[in-house]
Amino acid sequence: xxxxxxxxxxxxxxxVRAGSRLLDVGCGDGALMAALRDFKDCDARGxxxxxxxxxxxxxxxxxxxxxxxxxxxxxxPDNSFDYAILSQTLQTTRRPDLVLDHLLxxxxxxxxxxxxxxxxxxxxxxxxxxxxxxxKQLPHKWYDTPNIHHVTIDDFRSHLKxxxxxxxxxxxxxxxxxxxxxxxxxxxxxxxxxxxxx
Amino acid sequence: xxxxxxxxxxKGVRLMGPVxxxxxxxxxxxxxxxxxxxxxxxxxxxxxxxxxxxxxxxxVASDHPVTGxxxxxxxxxxPGKPIDTDRYCVVCINVLGSCLGSSGxxxxxxxxxxxxxxxxxxxxxxxxxxxxxxxxxxxxIDILASVIGGSMGGMQALSWAALFPxxxxxxxxxxxxxxxxxxxxxFHEVGRxxxxxxxxxxxxxxxxxxxxxxxxxxxARMAAHITYMSEEGLTEKFGRNLQDRPxxxxxxxxxxxxxxxxxxSYLRHQGSTFVDRFDANSYLYITRAMDYFDLAxxxxxxxxxxxxxxxxxxxxxxxxxxxxxPTAESRRIVHALNAAGAAASFVELSSPFGHDAxxxxxxxxxxxxxxxxxxxxxx
Numbered sequence: 001x002x003x004x005x006x007x008x009x010x011x012x013x014x015x016v017r018a019g020s021r022l023l024d025v026g027c028g029d030g031a032l033m034a035a036l037r038d039f040k041d042c043d044a045r046g047x048x049x050x051x052x053x054x055x056x057x058x059x060x061x062x063x064x065x066x067x068x069x070x071x072x073x074x075x076x077p078d079n080s081f082d083y084a085i086l087s088q089t090l091q092t093t094r095r096p097d098l099v100l101d102h103l104l105x106x107x108x109x110x111x112x113x114x115x116x117x118x119x120x121x122x123x124x125x126x127x128x129x130x131x132x133x134x135x136k137q138l139p140h141k142w143y144d145t146p147n148i149h150h151v152t153i154d155d156f157r158s159h160l161k162x163x164x165x166x167x168x169x170x171x172x173x174x175x176x177x178x179x180x181x182x183x184x185x186x187x188x189x190x191x192x193x194x195x196x197x198x
Numbered sequence: 199x200x201x202x203x204x205x206x207x208x209k210g211v212r213l214m215g216p217v218x219x220x221x222x223x224x225x226x227x228x229x230x231x232x233x234x235x236x237x238x239x240x241x242x243x244x245x246x247x248x249x250x251x252x253x254x255x256x257x258v259a260s261d262h263p264v265t266g267x268x269x270x271x272x273x274x275x276x277p278g279k280p281i282d283t284d285r286y287c288v289v290c291i292n293v294l295g296s297c298l299g300s301s302g303x304x305x306x307x308x309x310x311x312x313x314x315x316x317x318x319x320x321x322x323x324x325x326x327x328x329x330x331x332x333x334x335x336x337x338x339i340d341i342l343a344s345v346i347g348g349s350m351g352g353m354q355a356l357s358w359a360a361l362f363p364x365x366x367x368x369x370x371x372x373x374x375x376x377x378x379x380x381x382x383x384x385f386h387e388v389g390r391x392x393x394x395x396x397x398x399x400x401x402x403x404x405x406x407x408x409x410x411x412x413x414x415x416x417x418a419r420m421a422a423h424i425t426y427m428s429e430e431g432l433t434e435k436f437g438r439n440l441q442d443r444p445x446x447x448x449x450x451x452x453x454x455x456x457x458x459x460x461x462x463s464y465l466r467h468q469g470s471t472f473v474d475r476f477d478a479n480s481y482l483y484i485t486r487a488m489d490y491f492d493l494a495x496x497x498x499x500x501x502x503x504x505x506x507x508x509x510x511x512x513x514x515x516x517x518x519x520x521x522x523x524p525t526a527e528s529r530r531i532v533h534a535l536n537a538a539g540a541a542a543s544f545v546e547l548s549s550p551f552g553h554d555a556x557x558x559x560x561x562x563x564x565x566x567x568x569x570x571x572x573x574x575x576x577x
Contacts, residue, residue, distance in 0.1 A: 061569055
């Protein structure tokens with residue numbers, strides 16, 4: 001079912017309960033939502049900042065609201081979804097910590113995926129190039145990047161620990177393929193976490 | 199259904215209602231003028247109600263009998279269009295208080311045999327919707343696949359969902375608001391005062407007289423028309439361009455008070471053509487209804503409560519250059535819908551046309567409405 005999905009989205013899709021109710025924050029054109037609706041009978045809602053993406057998602061019949069995760073999550077009631085999903089969006093928010101709080105408040109559980117800024121390629125690029133890394137995962141220049149809060153897997157883990165958030169699952173990817181958890185902070189290009197309030 | 203006299207073009211019916219009004223009064227009988235397009239299916243579940251705006255009419259996809267102009271939403275409504283009349287039975291009803299055949303201040307008061315004029319009861323947007331529900335009962339339409347409207351039509355669509363959630367499967371609310379702001383009320387008050395300051399208004403009793411308050415109504419329309427356009431749109435269309443003068447001189451000031459500027463001429467034209475097709479008292483009543491509109495008011499000011507437990511799907515669209523009902527108002531509705539757990543979609547589209555963008559051929563809007571309605575058919 002998820003062959004066409006981005007690898008991190010495929011992991012989320014495979015680990016979502018069929019028939020569940022979920023909010024996809026930063027849902028893009030609704031690819032994940034559509035897959036979950038069509039193949040897992042989920043009641044999916046979306047929040048997306050880009051008008052063209054919202055139009056595309058609504059035109060494919062999805063319930064997507066144009067809005068900003070930093071501002072508009074406050075309007076959603078507590079525990080109103082089985083899952084709140086934030087894929088590849090955490091690093092673009094102004095206050096990732098508050099957005100994460102909202103996710104854990106709105107959803108019984110949350111999925112969060114992000115590019116790992118401590119992957120070896122990025123470390124090498126930074127250490128030897130002396131420049132802001134531009135990689136396949138992070139293709140933007142320093143001045144036009146939407147990624148304003150880069151985070152590493154270890155940063156994220158330590159933040160979760162501070163906040164008492166329970167990690168229910170973690171997946172690591174490199175080159176679109178799964179990687180083992182050992183030294184993931186060095187090896188993985190992407191991480192997907194499944195979380196729950198402590 | 200083609201042999202059913204209740205369906206088709208230029209339909210009218212008098213029903214005994216009564217319409218129980220927010221003011222406490224009752225309106226009886228109630229006249230309805232409406233158009234229907236497309237056939238109601240055997241399950242009677244393919245009806246779409248289109249609600250028109252303040253000075254709109256029921257001729258959504260048919261020629262206007264007074265102006266001869268084609269339907270006002272032909273880009274949206276028709277065979278193969280986003281609101282597909284091959285698929286849906288589309289109903290558009292002249293709104294209560296208006297002057298195109300439904301009961302309004304120009305109608306005859308059965309208790310006096312003379313026009314109601316200012317004895318017509320003050321109505322609200324909810325009253326308009328309650329009246330429409332009575333007509334739909336008459337048509338045998340219990341469930342609406344969708345209620346769709348722009349501007350005041352959007353207010354009616356919201357009210358439909360709030361008042362009759364079980365009858366409304368989906369609602370499309372375009373360039374609308376859940377309440378009139380102080381600025382909205384202020385502009386309407388200017389219009390009303392212009393009408394009432396016209397000596398021909400005569401306390402509303404101008405029916406059957408030689409003159410109607412055309413000047414006042416025209417000024418009201420001019421003021422309102424400015425609010426329907428964006429500054430960018432006006433600048434692009436007219437800038438500071440001057441009119442050609444009657445003596446043939448081009449682009450010269452008259453050093454008088456003729457319509458020197460093209461924008462003045464345009465507004466005067468908008469005003470003077472409007473009076474041929476609209477009744478001044480209807481303008482007073484409908485603007486008053488809009489000013490009273492605040493969907494949260496019966497719910498302790500909490501908009502989300504208006505949608506509590508609702509199963510209706512919503513699609514909201516706003517336009518970035520609309521300063522009459524700006525995006526923030528749509529967003530407020532969306533927040534309330536989210537808080538109520540309703541299925542809602544919302545997008546702000548870019549357009550230079552201001553509030554009137556919903557009447558223009560906007561491919562993006564068409565695509566969204568099409569997709570939204572298709573999703574309703576799938577479930």
